[in-house]
Amino acid sequence: MTTSDHAADIDKHVRIYITVFVALMVLTIVTVAISRLHLPVHLAVTVALVVAVVKGSLVACYFMHLISEKKLIYAVLVLTVVFFFALLGLPVITHENGYWIPE
Amino acid sequence: MSEPSAVAHKPHVAHEAHHEELGFWRKYVFSTDHKVIGIQYAVTGLLFLLFGFCLMMLMRWQLAYPDSPLPLIGGLFGESRMPGGTMLPEFYNELGAMHGTIMVFLGVVPLAVGGFGNFVLPLQIGAPDMAFPRINMASYWFFFLGGVTMLASFFVPGGAAQSGWTSYVPLSVIAGTGQTWWLIGMIFLITSSLLGAVNFITTTIQLRAKGLTFMRFPFFVWAQFVTAFLLLLAFPPLEAAGVMQLMDRVAGTSFFLPTGLVVSGQVVQVAGGGNPLLWQHLFWFLAHPEVYVLILPGMGIVAEVIANNTRKPLWGYRSMVWSLIFLGFMSFIVWAHHMFMTGMGTAMAAFFQTTTMIISIPSVVILTALIISLWGGSIRFNTPMLFAVAFLPMFGIGGLTGLPLGLNVADIPLHDTYYVIAHFHYVVAPGTIFALFAGIYYWYPKATGRKMNEMLGKIHFAGSLICMNVVFMPMFLVGLAGVSRRLYDGGAAYDFAQPVLHWNVVSSWGAWTLGLFQIPFIFNFFWSIWKGEVTDANPWQATTIEWTAPSPPPHGNFVTAPEAHRGPYEYSVPGAGRDFVPQSEG
Amino acid sequence: MEIPYTVELRRDTGLNNGKIGIWLFLASEVMLFGALFASYILIRTGATSWPRGDTILNVPLATFNTIVLISSSVTMVMAWASLMRHRFGTFRLYMGATVALGGVFLVVKYFEYSHKFHDHLFPSTNNFLAIYFTLTGLHMLHVMGGMAVNAYFWGPGAKLWKTNPEWFTNRVENSGLFWHFVDLVWIFLFPTLYLL
Numbered sequence: 001m002t003t004s005d006h007a008a009d010i011d012k013h014v015r016i017y018i019t020v021f022v023a024l025m026v027l028t029i030v031t032v033a034i035s036r037l038h039l040p041v042h043l044a045v046t047v048a049l050v051v052a053v054v055k056g057s058l059v060a061c062y063f064m065h066l067i068s069e070k071k072l073i074y075a076v077l078v079l080t081v082v083f084f085f086a087l088l089g090l091p092v093i094t095h096e097n098g099y100w101i102p103e
Numbered sequence: 104m105s106e107p108s109a110v111a112h113k114p115h116v117a118h119e120a121h122h123e124e125l126g127f128w129r130k131y132v133f134s135t136d137h138k139v140i141g142i143q144y145a146v147t148g149l150l151f152l153l154f155g156f157c158l159m160m161l162m163r164w165q166l167a168y169p170d171s172p173l174p175l176i177g178g179l180f181g182e183s184r185m186p187g188g189t190m191l192p193e194f195y196n197e198l199g200a201m202h203g204t205i206m207v208f209l210g211v212v213p214l215a216v217g218g219f220g221n222f223v224l225p226l227q228i229g230a231p232d233m234a235f236p237r238i239n240m241a242s243y244w245f246f247f248l249g250g251v252t253m254l255a256s257f258f259v260p261g262g263a264a265q266s267g268w269t270s271y272v273p274l275s276v277i278a279g280t281g282q283t284w285w286l287i288g289m290i291f292l293i294t295s296s297l298l299g300a301v302n303f304i305t306t307t308i309q310l311r312a313k314g315l316t317f318m319r320f321p322f323f324v325w326a327q328f329v330t331a332f333l334l335l336l337a338f339p340p341l342e343a344a345g346v347m348q349l350m351d352r353v354a355g356t357s358f359f360l361p362t363g364l365v366v367s368g369q370v371v372q373v374a375g376g377g378n379p380l381l382w383q384h385l386f387w388f389l390a391h392p393e394v395y396v397l398i399l400p401g402m403g404i405v406a407e408v409i410a411n412n413t414r415k416p417l418w419g420y421r422s423m424v425w426s427l428i429f430l431g432f433m434s435f436i437v438w439a440h441h442m443f444m445t446g447m448g449t450a451m452a453a454f455f456q457t458t459t460m461i462i463s464i465p466s467v468v469i470l471t472a473l474i475i476s477l478w479g480g481s482i483r484f485n486t487p488m489l490f491a492v493a494f495l496p497m498f499g500i501g502g503l504t505g506l507p508l509g510l511n512v513a514d515i516p517l518h519d520t521y522y523v524i525a526h527f528h529y530v531v532a533p534g535t536i537f538a539l540f541a542g543i544y545y546w547y548p549k550a551t552g553r554k555m556n557e558m559l560g561k562i563h564f565a566g567s568l569i570c571m572n573v574v575f576m577p578m579f580l581v582g583l584a585g586v587s588r589r590l591y592d593g594g595a596a597y598d599f600a601q602p603v604l605h606w607n608v609v610s611s612w613g614a615w616t617l618g619l620f621q622i623p624f625i626f627n628f629f630w631s632i633w634k635g636e637v638t639d640a641n642p643w644q645a646t647t648i649e650w651t652a653p654s655p656p657p658h659g660n661f662v663t664a665p666e667a668h669r670g671p672y673e674y675s676v677p678g679a680g681r682d683f684v685p686q687s688e689g
Numbered sequence: 690m691e692i693p694y695t696v697e698l699r700r701d702t703g704l705n706n707g708k709i710g711i712w713l714f715l716a717s718e719v720m721l722f723g724a725l726f727a728s729y730i731l732i733r734t735g736a737t738s739w740p741r742g743d744t745i746l747n748v749p750l751a752t753f754n755t756i757v758l759i760s761s762s763v764t765m766v767m768a769w770a771s772l773m774r775h776r777f778g779t780f781r782l783y784m785g786a787t788v789a790l791g792g793v794f795l796v797v798k799y800f801e802y803s804h805k806f807h808d809h810l811f812p813s814t815n816n817f818l819a820i821y822f823t824l825t826g827l828h829m830l831h832v833m834g835g836m837a838v839n840a841y842f843w844g845p846g847a848k849l850w851k852t853n854p855e856w857f858t859n860r861v862e863n864s865g866l867f868w869h870f871v872d873l874v875w876i877f878l879f880p881t882l883y884l885l
Contacts, residue, residue, distance in 0.1 A: 010773050017770070021763045025756065032752050035743065035884035048880040055876045059759075063766045063869045070703040072308070073712050080716040083336050083435050084723045090384045091731035093439065093451055232692060234706040301713045309694050309706050335717050340724035347728065350823055355813030358732065358820075376736050376816045381728055388724075 020062045027055050135236035136658055140243050141222025142550060145543075148214030149628075151250060152536075153621070155205035158198045160618055165190040166593035167611035184262070195591035196265035197281070201253070203268030204285065207397065208292050209250050211535060215400035216296075216334070217246060219542050220303060220327045222550060226649035226656060227321050229312030229665035229687065234305040242298035249291030256284035267589065269390070272359035272382040276351045277366055286349045293342045296334045303331035312648065312687065314667035318424070319686070321647045321671040322410075322417060325424050326403025329431040330396050337392035337435065344385035351377070380445060387438040395434045397531055399427070401494065401538030402469055408491035408541050409473055411645045413480025414682050416672035419472035426465035433462040443514045452511040459509035466502055470495065481675075481682075486560030490541035493568050494534060501529030504579065519589075522582025525575045533571040540567075540624070547628075548642045552654040553635030559627040566620030573613030577606035641685075647671055648687050696856045711863040715870050718831075722874050725827070729820050729881070740817050742883040745810070747801060751883045754797045755875065761790035762872040765839070765865045772858040777850055784843040784861070787868065791836040798829055821882050828874055835868045 031051045039047065061067040066077075125134075134140060164173050170189055177188025184194040221239065225232055233239045256263040261279025264270065275282050307328045311320075320328075347358040355373060359382045362375030410417045417423065439447065439455040474495055482488065504526040507513035517523060540563070548554050584603040586594035593607040594600030641650040648667070652660050665687040673684040693699075694706050702709070733739050742748075768783035805811075805818070812822040842861055849857040 010770050014767070014770055017763055017766050021759070024759045028752065028755050028759065031880055031884065032748065035748075035880070041885075044885055048885055052877045052880050056873050059762060059869055059873050059876065063762050063872075064866055072702050072704060072709065076712055076716055079332075080336060080719050084719055086435055087340060087388065087720065087723045087727045088730070090381075090388070090727045091734060093447075094378065094380055094384065094731055095734060230692075234692065234694075235710060236692070238710075297714070297717050300717070301710050304713055305706050305709045308702060308709065309699050309704070310692070335713060336720050339717050339721035343721055343724035343728065346827065347725075347823060350812060350819065354819075354822075355811070356819035356823070357813075357816055358728065358823075374813060374815045374819070376732065378731060378735060381731055385724055385728070 016062055020058050023058060024055055027051055031055075133240060135232075135240045137221050137225050137233045137236065137239060138550070138656065138660075140239050141218050141220075143243050144213050144221055144246065145218030147247065147250065148210055148212075148218055151205050152210035152214065153625075155202050155210050156618065156621075158202040158205070160614055161190075162195060162198045162202065163611035163614045165195055165591060167608040169592035169595045190591070192591040193265060194262070196267075196589070197257075197262045199589055200264045200267050200270075200285075201257070204253065204264065206531075207268065207393065208289070209246075209253060211397050211531065211539070212296070212393075213246055214539055215535065216303075216327065216330060216396065217243065217299060219323075219400060219404065219539070219546070220299075220330075223546060223649060224303065224324060224327055225306060225310065226549070226652055226660055227324055227647050228307065228310060228315055229648045229661065229667065230306060230310035231659045231661065231664075233302050234310055235302050238298050239302050242295045242302065245291050245295035245298065249288045249295060252284055252288035252291060256281045256288065259284060269386060270348070270382075271386075272348065272351070272379045273361075273364055273366075275382075276348060276359055277371070283349065283352055286345045286352070289345050290342060293338045293345075296338055300331040300335035303327055304335065307331075312665045312667050315648075315686075316667075318421065319667055319670050320424075321403075322406035322420065322423060323400075323403035323647075325427055326399045326406075329427050330399045333392040333396050333399075333431055333434060337389045340385045341389035344382055348382065380442075383442055383445065384439070387441045388435075391438040391441065392431075392434040394527070394530075395430060397535050398498075399430075401535035402427075402473075404538045404542040404545070405473060405491045405494050406476075407645075407647065408487045408545050409476050410672045410674065411545075411643050412483045412485065412488035412491070413477055414483075414674045415476065415480045416670070416674060417472065418475040418478070419468070420670075420672070423469050423472045426468040430462060430465040430469075433458060433465070437462050437509075440509050440514070443511050444518045456509060456511045460506075463502065463506065463509070470499060470502070485544075486555070486557055486564060487541040487545035489561065489564045490537045490544070493564070494537045494541070497529055497533035497537060497571070501526060501531075501534050504529065516585070517582060519587055520582035521578040521586050521588055524588050525578035525582060528575045528578075532575065533568065537567070537571075540564075543628070545643065546649075547631070547635075548638045549649060549652075549654050549656070551632055551635070552637060553631050554638050554642060555627050555631045555635055559623040563620060563624040563627070566623075567617060570613050570617035570620060574610045574617060577609050581606050644681070644683050646673055646683050646685050648685075651685060651687055696853070696859060705859060707859050707863045711866050715866065718870060718874075722824075722827075725820075725824055726877070726881070729824065732816050732820060736816060740815075742881075742885055745817065746821065746883050747804070748883050750797055750801055751879055754794055755879050757790050757794050757797070758872050758875050761787045761794070762869050764790065765868045769858065769862050769865050772850075772854070772861055775854070777847075780861075781843065781847070784839060788836055788839050788843055791832055791839070794832055795829065795836075798825070824878055824882065828871070828878060831871045831874070835864070835871050838864050839868065 031048060034047055034051075035044070038044075066073075131139060134143075161173075172188030173185065173190070174188075177185055180194070184191060184197075221233070224230075253263070259280045261281055263281040264275070264278070264285035266275035266278050266282060270282065270285065307320075307324060317325075347356070350356040351358050351360060357373045357375050357377040359379050360371065360373050360375060360377040361379060364371045364373070364375070406417055406423070437455060437458045439451065440459045443452060443455075477492070504522070508517055508523060508526060544555050544560055581594070581600075581603045584600060586597070586600045586603065590596075593604065595604060638654060640652065640654050642654075643650070648665050649656075651665060667686050668689065669684065669686055671686050673679075673686070675682050676684050692706070694704075696705060698705055764783045764786040768780050768787060771777075771779035771783055802822075810818055812819045842857075842864055846860075847857070849860070
C-alpha cells in the first residue's frame with residue numbers, strides 16, 4: 001500500500017470488494033445448505049473444507065491484498081504453511097501403528 | 104547499573120526534540136530504547152539464572168546426602184517443605200520443575216535473545232533502534248510479568264509447579280494450584296517472545312544499513328534472525344496446549360485426560376476421551392525448536408569473539424549461514440525423538456531418528472568451521488576468547504552425546520536417565536552459558552564504556568570450566584548405570600545404583616564450588632561499572648559496526664547512518680594499514 | 690535518527706515495517722489456531738462417538754454470525770479504501786460499522802453461550818463441547834482484541850490522520866489485516882464445529 005495508489009485504482013478495488021462480498025454470502029448459504037444433505041462423513045468434510053478454502057482464499061487474496069503482495073510476505077507465509085502441515089501431521093502420527101489409547 | 108549516556112545533542116534532528124529531557128521513569132524503567140531494554144533483559148535474566156542455580160544447589164544437597172537435614176539454612180524453608188531441615192520429595196519436585204523452567208524461559212532465552220539480541224543487533228546492523236520500540240518495551244514487561252508470576256507461584260498453597268518443566272499430563276492436570284500459575288506465567292512469557300520475534304525479524308530485514316546485504320551480516324545477526332523465526336512459529340502450539348491444559352485444570356475439560364483414569368484408587372470424574380500424548384506432541388513441537396533457540400545465539404556470540412580474537416575472518420562463513428538456515432528448518436521436524444518411549448510404531452520412529460541424525464550435520468558444520476577458524480590465527484587469550492574457545496569442546500561433548508539419544512534403539516536404556524541430564528547440560532551450561540559469559544565480557548565495554556577486570560575474569564573462567572565438568576561428566580556414568588532423572592534421592596533406593604551413588608556427592612560438591620566461582624563474576628560485573636578500565640569505542644579492535652558507535656552509544660546510536668562497504672570479518676587484510684578494516688569504514 | 694520505513698517503503702523489499710510486522714504476527718496466529726485444529730482432529734478421530742455439530746449447536750444463529758463477521762470484513766476494507774481516497778468522514782462511518790458489527794457478533798455469542806449453560810452444557814460435559822468452547826472462546830478473545838484496536842483508530846487514534854495521514858492509513862490497513870484474519874479463522878471454524 002502506498003500513496004501512489006490512485007483514486008481510480010481504489011474504485012476498481014471497491015468493485016472487487018463488493019463482488020467478493022456477494023461471493024462470500026453465496027458460499028456461506030451453499031455450505032449451510034449442503035450440510036443439510038447429511039452427506040457421508042468423508043464427503044461432507046471434503047466439501048466443507050473446499051468451500052472454506054475458497055472463502056478463505058477470497059478473503060486473503062482480495063480483502064488482505066495477498067494477490068498483489070510482495071515476495072517477502074509470500075516467503076514468510078509459505079514457510080508458515082509448511083510448518084502448519086507439520087502440525088497437522090500430529091493426528092496422523094498419533095493414529096499410526098496403534099499409537100493410540102483405546103477407550 | 105549502566106545506561107546509555109545522556110542524549111548526544113543533534114541540533115539538525117529537530118523532530119527528536121521530545122527525546123531530550125525524559126524523566127527517570129521514561130529513561131531507565133519504561134524506556135523504548137533498545138539498549139536500555141537489552142540491559143533490563145540481561146540483568147533480569149542473569150538474576151533468574153542465579154536464582155535457578157540456587158534452586159539446583161539446594162537440590163544437590165538432597166542428591167548427595169538423601170534425607171539428611173541441611174545444615175544452617177535448612178530451617179528456612181518451613182515445615183511443609185523441609186521438616187526438620189530434611190527435604191520432602193514434593194519440594195524436590197518443585198525445585199526440579201522450577202529450576203528447569205526458570206533456567207530455560209526466564210534465564211537463558213531472555214539473556215541470549217532479549218539481552219544480547221536487543222542490545223547488539225540494531226548496533227551491528229547500523230540501525231538507530233528496533234523497528235517497533237514500544238512493542239520492544241512491551242515484550243520486556245510481559246517477560247517481567249511472567250517472571251513475577253513464576254516466582255509468586257512458590258507461595259501459593261501446595262507450592263509451585265512440580266510436574267517437571269515438561270508439565271506432562273495427566274499429572275500436571277491433577278497437580279496443585281502452582282501448575283495453574285505456571286501455565287499463566289508461560290502465556291505471558293510466550294507473548295513476550297512472540298512480540299520480540301516480530302521485532303527482530305522486521306528490524307533485521309528493514310533497518311539494516313545501506314550496503315549490508317544478508318551475506319555481509321555478522322554471524323551473530325544471522326543467528327538471532329533464525330532464532331526469531333523459531334520463536335515465532337514454534338511457540339504458538341505450546342500456547343494452544345497451555346490453554347487446553349488450563350481448560351482441563353480450571354474448566355474440567357478432558358483434552359488430556361483419558362477415559363477411566365484412576366488417581367489414588369479413585370476413578371476421576373471427568374468426561375474422558377482425551378489423549379495425554381497430545382500434550383507431549385504439542386509441548387515438544389515447541390520445546391525442540393526451543394533448544395535451538397537456546398544454542399543459536401550462543402553460537403553467534405562465539406563466532407564474533409573468535410573472529411575478533413584470531414584476527415582472521417571466520418572460516419566457512421557461507422556454509423555456516425546455510426547450516427543455520429537448514430538447522431532452523433529441520434528443528435521443526437525432529438520433536439518426537441523426545442517421545443521414543445511412548446509406544447510409537449517403527450515407521451514413526453524411523454522417520455524421527457532419520458531427521459534427528461540429519462539435523463546433527465549442520466551443527467557439526469558450524470562447530471567445525473569455528474574450530475578451523477582458530478587455525479593460523481594470532482590468538483589473543485582474553486576472557487571472552489577463553490570462554491568462546493572452551494565452548495567448542497564443551498558443545499562438542501554435548502552434541503556427540505546426543506547422538507545415541509536420537510537413535511530409537513539406543514535411546515531405550517538412556518531415556519530419562521542422568522545421561523540425558525548430562526547431555527543437555529553440556530550443551531546449555533558449559534555450552535550456551537559460556538558463550539553468554541563470553542558475550543558479557545566482550546560487549547560490556549560497549550554498554551558501559553569500561554572493561555571488566557581480566558584477572559577476575561580468568562579466575563571465573565578457570566573455576567567454571569573445571570567445576571562444570573566435575574558436575575556433569577560423572578552424570579554420564581550415573582545415567583549409563585541406569586539411574587533415572589527426577590528421583591528425589593538420586594537413586595539411593597535402588598540396588599543397581601549403589602555402585603555409582605558416590606558420584607552424586609562429587610557432582611554436588613562441583614556444583615557448590617561452581618557457585619563460589621560465580622562470585623568473582625558478580626563482583627566484577629558491578630565493580631567494573633565504576634572502577635573498570637575506561638575504554639574508547641573499539642577496545643577490541645573489532646570490525647563490526649557496533650564498534651563504530653561511542654561506548655556507550657547515545658540514543659539513536661549513530662550520528663549519521665553507517666554504510667557497509669565490505670564483509671563483517673576483514674581482519675589481517677594484506678596491504679591494509681592495520682590488522683583490521685571496519686565494516687563501515689570509508 | 691528516526692526509525693526509517695515506518696511509512697515510506699524500503700526499496701528492495703517494497704514494504705514498510707508495519708506491514709511485515711503484522712504478517713509475521715499473523716503467521717504466528719496461523720500456528721496457534723493450527724495447533725487447536727490439529728488437536729480437534731486428533732481428539733475427534735480418536736473418539737468412539739462424536740455428535741454432529743448441528744445436533745448440539747445453533748446453526749441459524751451461527752450462520753447469522755458468519756454473515757455479520759464477513760460483512761464487518763467488507764466494512765473494514767472499505768474503511769481503509771476511504772482513507773486512501775482521503776474521505777475521512779466515510780472512514781469514520783465504515784470503521785464505526787466494523788466495530789458495531791463486531792459488537793453484534795459478541796452479543797450473539799453471549800446468547801449462544803448462555804443458552805448452552807442454561808441447558809447444562811459446559812466445556813466439561815464432553816470433548817465436543819470442550820473444543821467448541823475453547824476454539825470459539827479463543828476466537829472471541831481475538832474479536833475483542835481486534836475491536837479494541839479498531840475502536841481506538843475510530844476514536845482517539847484518529848488524531849493521527851491530521852498529522853500523518855499516510856501512517857494512519859497504514860496502521861488502519863494493518864489493523865484490517867488482523868481483522869480479516871479473525872474473519873478467516875471463523876470461516877474455517879464455522880463449518881468445522883457447526884456443520885460437521
